[in-house]
Amino acid sequence: MQTSLPYSPSEHRATLALNKSTIIVWVAISLVLVETFSGAMRFYLDQVGASALMYVPKAACFALFILELPHFRASRGFWLGLLMLLTSGVLAMLHGASLGNVGFALFMYxxxxxxxxxxxxxxxxxRLLGLIIxxxxxxSLVGAGLDMFTQVPWKGYSYTLGDTELSGNTAWSAGGADxxxxxxxxxxxxxxxxxxxxLYLAAFTRSxxxxxxLFCVAIVGIYVSTNKSTVAAFICTLLMLPFLRQRxxxxxxxxxxxxxxxxxxxxGLTMNFDPRLASAYSDSSLASLYDRLINTWPMVVHSVHQQGWSLFGSGFGMVGSSVLLFPVYSADTQAVCDNTAVYLWAAFGAVGVVLYALQLPLLIALREKTSWMGRAxxxxxxxIALVSWTTDVLEIPIADLFIGLAIAHVLRRKALPSTGMPERRKINRNPNDPAPDRRNPNGRNPYLPSFKTL
Structure with a gap:
């Protein structure tokens, strides 16, 4: 008696791939939701003692990274980068960092x-990801309105993790504006x-x-946050879009x-700015830039240089949020750099500067992609490159997610569209019929797919 499976092996593989894609997209969605509502969620989850749920999306991201890594087709440069990350983590521990610093930095990225x-x-x-976004x-726009016109309960909320007090939502003002x-x-x-x-949704919008x-509402929402650098970066990005056809x-x-x-x-290091400018222009729109030029960037560079870390950096986990949660008392660490190039240099030294400069080939390669995802x-x-002038963008998980997507999109081998190669049609030809003329330039081989539709 002959038995047959309820599904073919190819259908089974397709089902597994579908399930994997579903799990991955829902992990990404959970990350987007948690980061969008991070301040409010931290406040309300702490009330019921379930604040650990905030860390589930990032933990799932790391778990899927480990599971997919053996199947990931990568070049030698990718594996060399992972080796560099491991070496930098060891260097950080030699400089006084704990395993918690390195682990939290890996968790954060x-x-x-x-x-x-x-x-x-x-x-x-x-489509599903676009709907959630x-x-x-x-x-986000509704939350900005609530924060602007009402007193939200999570405003200024802080919590304690171990022996460290952290901010669940920062309440502060600049230039007299909240x-x-x-x-x-x-x-x-x-x-x-x-x-x-x-910018992601703009790729779906035809009208x-x-x-x-969409752009007007976004500009208003960013302006309400009083973050001037992001407003300027967003407007400059919109002005760049009409020039995409000009290489x-x-x-x-x-x-x-x-x-x-x-x-x-x-x-900031080479120019002799008057230190009084930072306070003299405290009400100016350029006050934060003056403060970075005069105080923040020279102090970070001086600190790293004084400790002899200029060439190889302080190490992975010795810069950013990880030193806030796991302080390193034996060294002068940098929690805030306010510039991604300085941030990477402080962590990885000269290699960090190279990593920052790699944004240029990344942008050039993305421009060559004509797909909707490439444009987005x-x-x-x-x-993000413009915002990174005055912000540590690697501390923002959603920015990290899309940087990873961009690198993956560029590294993917240029082949057929995502719909895949059309299956070859089985044509039952009479063996007495003459074979098709493959040398005829005006004819088409019936056994090969038509590439006009690809």
Whole structure:
């Protein structure tokens, strides 16, 4: 008696792939939701003693990164980068960092690693992800309005983790204006999230009227957060979009965006600014820039140089949020750098500067991609490059996620569209019929797929 399986092996593999894509996209969605509502969720989850749920999406990102890593087709440069990360972590521990510093830094950057390895699956579920991002954009705007016109309960909330007191939502003002954070933890996070969400949704929007409305609402939402650098970066990104068809113009813009991020700290070090400018222009829109030029960047560079870490950096886990949670008392660490180039240099030394400069080939490669995802990731990465002038963007998980997606999109081998190669049709030809003429330039081989539809 002959038995047959209820499904074929190919159908079984397709089902497994579908389930994997579903799990991956829902992990990405959970990360987007948690980061959009991070301030409010931290407040309410603490009330019921379930604050550990805040860490589930990042933990899932790291778990999927580990599971997918053996199946990830990567070049030698990728594995060399992982080896460099491991070496830098060992260096940080030699400089006085604990295993907690390195582990938390790896946990914090897990969205970038997740996007890098699992990015292809997220592109296949773009509609579902786009719907959630659209809802999160609306929620971010609503949260900004609530924070602006009402007194939200999570404003200024702080919590204790171990022996360290951390901020669940930062309440502060600049220039006499309240920094609106909405449902998130900080105004910077809110502004960057609105910019990324709007640029991602723009790839789905066909109507010019809806596109104009989307951009106007996003600009208003970012402006309400009083984060001036993100407003300028978002507007500059919109001005860049009409030049996408001009290769050399785009390359010049990309070079300027990356070079300026490197040049600003150098200007702060080499130019002799009057220290009184930072306080004299405290009410000016350039007050924060003056403060970084005069105080923040020179102090960070001086601290790293004095400890002899200029060439190889302080190590992975010795810069950023990890030193707030796990203080390193034997060294002068940098929790805030306010510039991603300085941030990477402080952590990885000269290699960090190279990593920052790699944004240029990334942007150039994304411009060559003509897909909807390529255009969306190009605009997002260009905006992130501009924001990185005055922000540690690697501390923002959603920015990390889309940077990982962009790298994965570029590294993917240029082949057929995501729909895949059409299956060859089985044609039952009479053996007495003459074979098709493969040398006929005007004829088409019936046994090969038509590439006009690809």
């Amino acid at each position: 897990s969205p970038l690693l997740f996007g890098l390895v699992c990015g292809e699956h997220l592109e296949h579920r773009k 659209g809802l999160c954009l609306v929620a 920094r609106i954070a909405g449902f998130t933890r900080m105004s910077t996070s809110l502004s960057v999230l609105i910019a990324i969400y709007a 010019r009227l809806l596109l104009a409305g 050399m113009t785009c390359r010049a813009l990309f070079f300027g965006a990356v070079a300026m991020g490197l040049a600003l700290p150098i200007i 990731l190009l605009s997002i990465c260009f905006c």
